[in-house]
Amino acid sequence: MLKVEINRTLPGFKLDIAFSVNGEVLGILGPSGSGKTMTLLCIAGLLHPDSGFIQLNDRVLFDSTKKLNLPPKDRNVGFVFQNYALFPHLSAGKNIAYGIRNRSPEEVNRRVHVLIENMGLEGLQNRYPQQLSAGQQQRVAVARALAPEPDILLLDEPFSALDSLTKEQLEMQILDLRQFYKGHIILVTHDLAEAYRLSSRIAVYDAGKIAQYDLKEKLISSPVNQKVARITRFRNFMDGVITDIKDKQVWVTVPELGTNVKVAANGHKNLAINQSITIGVRSEHIQAVTAPGQNTLQGTLSSVVENLTSINCYFNLKTNKDSCYRIEAAFPRGAAPTLTDGLNYYLYLPPEQIVIITN
């Protein structure tokens, strides 16, 4: 169990977070400068929080009330830096062996050998970091961090410098880590898909605070606010007022568009009639239909962006103001309807795919 409460104030920035991890992979997700790396540095003892409390399993690493601050060397925390930070003057094998202490040379060799095998680095242990590819360097960095058998492994944007093919392979390797490393893992990333694939829980950071900390499925299906919804790739938002709630169905009026939308309020509590809310829909959940009906909006196709696996269409909707409301819909390639710029289409918002954001 890792328990973290950190406060740190810098000019124009305040980190104020609290969370706990227990034997799982926690993904910390957020934009640059939201305090993700700072959190890892505080856990590793490389940065001194102004106040707070950090406990790893049964050891207290930091407690500002007791003026307790364990130096990094005594924390038993494995850290993989964004730029890997391998020792350039040591071979891959010696890099890995660096953190193994108080063992006989044979035991060190055996441990290094096991890690080299686990990380798929056979035949590379005598190479120097400059002679390794970025992917290989990253695996050496992970092996080196795991060598002293740390209680927790901290990965700071480990894939940001890699091409997509190498990245995929290394993600597999991190998933495989769980087979021989049983400690906690924290992964810092700004890539939602990466966090989702690798972790079981995700903490979304926003300007030094945790906007939401949830199981990843929960995070994706019910973001607590619009910031989180945007970070988790919701693209369409409409402000509305709840007009009716019955049988787990919520009716929302969107005054701007002059329309009523039906929403399946899955697990949402504390909703009230006349409450102002925002509804959000992912672009890939919007369907093009041939006829008007419930939850159907009429829009004019304004532009099309082709992606690898989908086609993104942007529709302009008429509003009762002078402004124009724009909706983004993503249709899978192959199943995309034939659409022409400037024509009107009907867009269906499936009730079970609409989320209600209460604040």
Place this chain on the structure above:
Amino acid sequence: MNDYLSPLWISLKTVLVTTAITFVLGIAAARWMSRYTGKIKPIIDGIFILPLVLPPTVVGFGLLLFMGKHGWGGKFLALFNTSIVFSWPATVIAAAVMSFPLMYMTTKGAFEQVDTNIEDAARTLGAGEWRVLYSVTLPMAWPGVLAGTILSFARALGEFGATLMVAGNIPGRTTTIPVAIYFAIVDGNMKQANILMIIVLCIALASLALLAYLKKPKPRERGLIANPVPSDILHAGRKIDSPP
């Protein structure tokens, strides 16, 4: 003949002891200042570099005042019934003060080039500050540390003004090569001046050669990157065949 060469032995002794002292003090000061972020950093930095910009005779005069009978250093030494002005240790002190800025500046520059993440990585791997210094920082900054050592060695060997001020010219005790050459020429003893000049030239060339040899890049630093992609792909294939 022995008289001719006595400045050589004195100089060698002085320079070796001086280089050892500046090596240790220079690294310690550079380590401290490359991490120190306090407000008075520029002031401390300036004090450390001051001997480099001051005329050597001024530094020598300052040392003389400090270590003389009425200076703090002299009074402190008097407690132990010793005095070091115009004795051999004074040559070491003069040379050390004059050569320290070169060691300090070069080493500090080299330390500041070392990626702090790499030092932090060593700390998270259980290394204390000493181990970080000798196993990571020094090896990574080695070319700079070495250059600083050789520069301060050369500066100590050539030290004249400050040495003359605090150690004087006592043949067989404080007369180093540069001082001996000066007084040999003043006395018209061209033979000794010539011999000592050639010796200094040889030492200087030898130290330059040593520097060039030690700084020569090793083959591994030439960025030989074996084509890594095929082995990665092979590895991925093998891994699927035989689950761990």
